[in-house]
Amino acid sequence: MNVTVWNENRHEQKNAVVSTIYPEGIHGALASFLKQDHSYVQTATLDDAENGLTDEVLKRTDVLVWWGHLAHDEVADEVVEKVKQRVYEGMGLIVLHSAHFSKIFKALMGTSCDLKWRIADEKERLWVIDPSHPIAEGIGEYIELEREEMYGEHFDIPTPDELVFVSWFEGGEVFRSGATFKRGKGKIFYFRPGHETYPTYHNKMIQKVIRNAVNWAGTPNVNTPVYGKGNNNRKN
Amino acid sequence: MNVTVWNENRHEQKNAVVSTIYPEGIHGALASFLKQDHSYVQTATLDDAENGLTDEVLKRTDVLVWWGHLAHDEVADEVVEKVKQRVYEGMGLIVLHSAHFSKIFKALMGTSCDLKWRIADEKERLWVIDPSHPIAEGIGEYIELEREEMYGEHFDIPTPDELVFVSWFEGGEVFRSGATFKRGKGKIFYFRPGHETYPTYHNKMIQKVIRNAVNWAGTPNVNTPVYGKGNNNRKN
Amino acid sequence: MNVTVWNENRHEQKNAVVSTIYPEGIHGALASFLKQDHSYVQTATLDDAENGLTDEVLKRTDVLVWWGHLAHDEVADEVVEKVKQRVYEGMGLIVLHSAHFSKIFKALMGTSCDLKWRIADEKERLWVIDPSHPIAEGIGEYIELEREEMYGEHFDIPTPDELVFVSWFEGGEVFRSGATFKRGKGKIFYFRPGHETYPTYHNKMIQKVIRNAVNWAGTPNVNTPVYGKGNNNRKN
Amino acid sequence: MNVTVWNENRHEQKNAVVSTIYPEGIHGALASFLKQDHSYVQTATLDDAENGLTDEVLKRTDVLVWWGHLAHDEVADEVVEKVKQRVYEGMGLIVLHSAHFSKIFKALMGTSCDLKWRIADEKERLWVIDPSHPIAEGIGEYIELEREEMYGEHFDIPTPDELVFVSWFEGGEVFRSGATFKRGKGKIFYFRPGHETYPTYHNKMIQKVIRNAVNWAGTPNVNTPVYGKGNNNRKN
Numbered sequence: 001m002n003v004t005v006w007n008e009n010r011h012e013q014k015n016a017v018v019s020t021i022y023p024e025g026i027h028g029a030l031a032s033f034l035k036q037d038h039s040y041v042q043t044a045t046l047d048d049a050e051n052g053l054t055d056e057v058l059k060r061t062d063v064l065v066w067w068g069h070l071a072h073d074e075v076a077d078e079v080v081e082k083v084k085q086r087v088y089e090g091m092g093l094i095v096l097h098s099a100h101f102s103k104i105f106k107a108l109m110g111t112s113c114d115l116k117w118r119i120a121d122e123k124e125r126l127w128v129i130d131p132s133h134p135i136a137e138g139i140g141e142y143i144e145l146e147r148e149e150m151y152g153e154h155f156d157i158p159t160p161d162e163l164v165f166v167s168w169f170e171g172g173e174v175f176r177s178g179a180t181f182k183r184g185k186g187k188i189f190y191f192r193p194g195h196e197t198y199p200t201y202h203n204k205m206i207q208k209v210i211r212n213a214v215n216w217a218g219t220p221n222v223n224t225p226v227y228g229k230g231n232n233n234r235k236n
Numbered sequence: 237m238n239v240t241v242w243n244e245n246r247h248e249q250k251n252a253v254v255s256t257i258y259p260e261g262i263h264g265a266l267a268s269f270l271k272q273d274h275s276y277v278q279t280a281t282l283d284d285a286e287n288g289l290t291d292e293v294l295k296r297t298d299v300l301v302w303w304g305h306l307a308h309d310e311v312a313d314e315v316v317e318k319v320k321q322r323v324y325e326g327m328g329l330i331v332l333h334s335a336h337f338s339k340i341f342k343a344l345m346g347t348s349c350d351l352k353w354r355i356a357d358e359k360e361r362l363w364v365i366d367p368s369h370p371i372a373e374g375i376g377e378y379i380e381l382e383r384e385e386m387y388g389e390h391f392d393i394p395t396p397d398e399l400v401f402v403s404w405f406e407g408g409e410v411f412r413s414g415a416t417f418k419r420g421k422g423k424i425f426y427f428r429p430g431h432e433t434y435p436t437y438h439n440k441m442i443q444k445v446i447r448n449a450v451n452w453a454g455t456p457n458v459n460t461p462v463y464g465k466g467n468n469n470r471k472n
Numbered sequence: 473m474n475v476t477v478w479n480e481n482r483h484e485q486k487n488a489v490v491s492t493i494y495p496e497g498i499h500g501a502l503a504s505f506l507k508q509d510h511s512y513v514q515t516a517t518l519d520d521a522e523n524g525l526t527d528e529v530l531k532r533t534d535v536l537v538w539w540g541h542l543a544h545d546e547v548a549d550e551v552v553e554k555v556k557q558r559v560y561e562g563m564g565l566i567v568l569h570s571a572h573f574s575k576i577f578k579a580l581m582g583t584s585c586d587l588k589w590r591i592a593d594e595k596e597r598l599w600v601i602d603p604s605h606p607i608a609e610g611i612g613e614y615i616e617l618e619r620e621e622m623y624g625e626h627f628d629i630p631t632p633d634e635l636v637f638v639s640w641f642e643g644g645e646v647f648r649s650g651a652t653f654k655r656g657k658g659k660i661f662y663f664r665p666g667h668e669t670y671p672t673y674h675n676k677m678i679q680k681v682i683r684n685a686v687n688w689a690g691t692p693n694v695n696t697p698v699y700g701k702g703n704n705n706r707k708n
Numbered sequence: 709m710n711v712t713v714w715n716e717n718r719h720e721q722k723n724a725v726v727s728t729i730y731p732e733g734i735h736g737a738l739a740s741f742l743k744q745d746h747s748y749v750q751t752a753t754l755d756d757a758e759n760g761l762t763d764e765v766l767k768r769t770d771v772l773v774w775w776g777h778l779a780h781d782e783v784a785d786e787v788v789e790k791v792k793q794r795v796y797e798g799m800g801l802i803v804l805h806s807a808h809f810s811k812i813f814k815a816l817m818g819t820s821c822d823l824k825w826r827i828a829d830e831k832e833r834l835w836v837i838d839p840s841h842p843i844a845e846g847i848g849e850y851i852e853l854e855r856e857e858m859y860g861e862h863f864d865i866p867t868p869d870e871l872v873f874v875s876w877f878e879g880g881e882v883f884r885s886g887a888t889f890k891r892g893k894g895k896i897f898y899f900r901p902g903h904e905t906y907p908t909y910h911n912k913m914i915q916k917v918i919r920n921a922v923n924w925a926g927t928p929n930v931n932t933p934v935y936g937k938g939n940n941n942r943k944n
Binding site for chain 1: 597634
């Protein structure tokens with residue numbers, strides 16, 4: 001399986017807290033643990049040519065992992081359109097944390113994807129709601145993160161196809177923090193945790209979920225629906 | 237309830253078959269039977285200023301009914317964006333027949349909305365799959381249309397929130413022909429029948445479904461979710 | 473609309489805390505506020521003849537509200553079977569709190585309906601997950617209860633048709649606390665709060681949810697599916 | 709993976725048409741092609757001791773395939789209860805054709821599972837509705853069966869978690885003929901075709917679906933939810 005990790009990579013340039021936690025960038029950290037499972041893991045960032053997502057890169061990508069926050073608007077519309085088409089063709093997409101507001105996620109959901117948030121060093125518990133889902137394999141009852149940003153309901157997404165995790169936050173909120181969607185032939189997983197100033201992607205259980213999700217989203221599929229004008233003469 | 241019926245209104249100008257079936261236009265026919273239930277039913281067409289959907293019109297519309305086919309691309313992007321925002325605010329949207337390929341439906345679904353089709357004067361039966369759904373009220377087991385265009389699976393939409401009708405076609409295909417979706421606070425119903433060269437919208441049972449759908453989609457809702465930055469100091 | 477409130481009515485006989493909070497019984501408290509909306513609200517309890525649910529009572533009931541805890545096994549199997557058949561025919565059913573383990577709810581869900589629990593005077597917040605759902609009408613963002621029993625995930629139910637509320641608990645758990653299901657032509661709403669030693673059913677917002685739910689579940693439906701052997705000679 | 713094929717095995721004893729099509733019984737035919745994928749495929753029938761489903765057999769079964777028709781009532785209630793518990797623990801269950809009316813399927817669905825039927829040598833087409841589902845892998849657009857029994861909507865089941873196939877019948881009906889459900893930790897797939905007087909289970913595409921379904925349902929899962937009384941002292 002070919003995996004591409006896309007990262008905006010801006011916080012890392014500006015904020016020493018972030019670059020200390022993620023010296024290779026958030027993309028570097030994500031790629032590092034995904035290499036345990038897959039031989040071909042590459043990274044791409046916003047400031048690369050064509051945002052790092054050339055036709056060639058997209059064509060060979062089975063699963064794309066996406067992290068963005070500050071600069072969603074700087075992602076080129078043509079790139080977003082190409083990513084969307086690849087999802088329709090069957091490419092998996094893992095959308096992380098603040099990428100809920102990325103152009104690609106909003107285009108695939110058809111909603112505002114808005115939510116409530118607060119940065120107050122709060123404890124988060126991600127409870128497993130669907131214990132037989134492959135993305136929750138090996139997680140146990142919940143994952144606890146000592147400090148994270150809070151995301152709260154209402155999260156303005158379509159009803160998920162499957163709800164895998166719901167988060168509890170110390171300050172009193174809940175959030176549908178792990179949810180799957182199909183669009184065209186592509187499988188999408190949104191996963192909440194990962195604020196840039198916390199070492200969330202170094203947590204082994206968070207890594208396990210992302211690894212599970214990549215495996216789930218990258219399952220090949222060989223059916224090819226036929227669209228358009230049918231045979232006028234065909235009558236059963 | 238304020239209902240606005242939007243129609244592309246192009247076939248009616250070009251094709252005598254269509255203008256004979258619908259002398260007041262497809263919008264006129266739809267508005268005519270919706271007036272049985274609602275005092276305020278207006279129409280709007282593509283060639284009106286701002287495609288007939290000014291801020292004022294949209295603001296006072298509780299449910300928008302949409303028919304389009306030949307000229308989806310001529311609908312202004314700004315108008316589509318405004319309609320989308322109104323759906324998010326709670327406006328109902330009834331999407332008819334070939335409007336599966338309208339900009340607004342594709343934007344709200346996040347998929348290609350592609351399908352298979354054939355025009356061969358085929359019998360269609362729309363079977364009720366969800367007999368307790370208010371949109372199916374009074375329909376019985378199925379609606380039969382002597383001649384319609386065929387739409388066949390695979391229909392490339394997200395998994396519907398509710399599947400109300402599935403069509404059977406004489407030539408051998410099936411189609412999810414009545415399906416509901418929520419986007420933001422708005423309710424959406426896609427309903428398949430209505431090829432312009434057949435008198436489908438004069439069928440009383442088809443009218444009943446559309447009337448039921450308008451009532452369903454226009455149900456007011458008073459909750460207002462709060463989005464954005466929460467109170468930093470709030471701890472339960 | 474005819475509403476019947478069924479209550480096990482055992483805690484009230486044994487525990488002065490409960491009978492002080494609910495001097496007319498939990499059924500009395502529920503019936504009292506439902507009478508604001510409906511002319512015909514009756515009560516039935518476990519120790520009534522036929523558990524209070526005779527053929528005549530069930531036949532005229534549009535929505536049945538159910539509270540039970542200690543004595544699920546004492547409800548007669550024949551009564552459970554009759555209630556199930558009435559749900560299939562279209563009677564609404566509102567299942568409250570510890571009735572998650574009632575015979576009728578387990579029979580309709582097809583799962584164990586197990587969950588995690590703790591009684592520790594904890595704060596609960598019920599967040600609205602589906603702000604456009606009629607059961608959430610008028611609720612705002614969430615309902616807060618100062619003290620309640622905790623119910624925690626995993627809650628072993630089928631994927632709900634609609635998820636309306638998710639609860640947050642002070643001690644660190646979450647729970648899908650408001651969920652809808654269709655079975656046959658009947659609509660079912662499970663609603664979590666209501667431990668007998670807390671005055672939960674005196675809370676106006678909790679009452680509002682139950683009133684909304686009764687209205688939602690009692691919507692009449694006139695379609696009658698046809699089952700069994702079809703006409704052998706019918707070919708379209 | 710350990711697969712057990714359960715068959716009522718009564719038509720085979722009474723009807724020469726059936727025993728000619730399936731000389732080893734329907735269970736023999738099903739087991740035969742499942743052995744292509746799995747080393748351990750056994751069969752069990754109604755007239756075996758404990759209906760062939762002893763504790764030992766059930767304990768080692770990862771996926772149970774079920775065919776029944778004439779004698780649903782003769783399956784012992786205790787056996788049904790044990791099968792249900794094994795599904796809750798994670799055993800997969802593939803329910804074929806007339807087993808829609810089996811005790812085990814009705815118990816897991818919580819509905820009547822009723823439908824419309826006709827035996828008239830009709831052509832059936834099973835259209836793929838979810839082309840990215842693993843159960844549809846390798847199937848193409850649809851499967852065509854020259855002659856089958858008709859099953860028609862309304863099919864009284866809960867809304868499926870996933871709708872994989874919808875059937876078209878020559879006589880004018882449609883049917884949700886491939887649908888998935890989760891109950892507890894177990895995965896269930898209902899698949900419509902297989903009337904005993906037609907050679908349906910010799911069709912390679914039908915076999916492919918059942919093989920896919922067994923693989924899908926038998927995926928192991930290691931999460932173990934914790935139910936019951938929580939730690940009273942635990943506060944986060």
